[in-house]
Amino acid sequence: MDQAKLAAALAAASSARRPAEGVHLLQDVPGGPDAVAAVDGGNALAIRCPSCRSLVLRPGAAVKSLEHTALALPSISRADGGAATPAPFVWSVADMMRFENIGFSKPLPGDSLGGDAGLQIERYLACADCDLGPLGCSGHLAAGGGAAKTLLIFGDRVAYEAART
Ligand SMILES: [Zn+2]
Secondary structure, eight states: OOHHHHHHHHHHHTSSSOOOTTEEEGGGSTTOGGGGBOTTSBBSSEEEOTTTOOEEEOTTSSEEEOTTTTOOOOOSOTTTTTOOOOOSOEEEESSGGGOSSOEEOOOOTTOOOOBOSSEEEEEEEEOTTTOOOOSEEEEEESSSOTTOEEEEEETTSSEEEOOOO
16 A cells, blocks of 8 residues: 555544644655654654554654565555555564553464564554554564564554654
């Protein structure tokens, strides 16, 4: 799903509670999509649910990464049949305590959520308030990752709160 379709889907999903002034989808961020990351790779802007605007991550809580961007997460919109979409980048979150609000799916025993060559997906991440998602996923590295959990938010599935001037 391209950004235009995502924007339309999100607008439809949030018709009752439109994003506030200063909250933007990735392609609408003032200064362009690169403005979401600081020079150290951290998120420069607060990350919010694109539908209900619930705060997901405060600035600096995650690090931009180009790994695992092709993970096959279901579409955020049901309009296109749930086709998986790759992300331009992901936000890697070091541990769950970094999140302000996030919800985890509860897969049924035996469910396979997929993965890529490096990561086995164990949970989908969704908005804790309105259940919009998947906004990202969690899982464990398939090889050499030990017990460390990987938490990813897909860069084009969340909204960004522009800094107030
Ligand atoms: Zn929400």
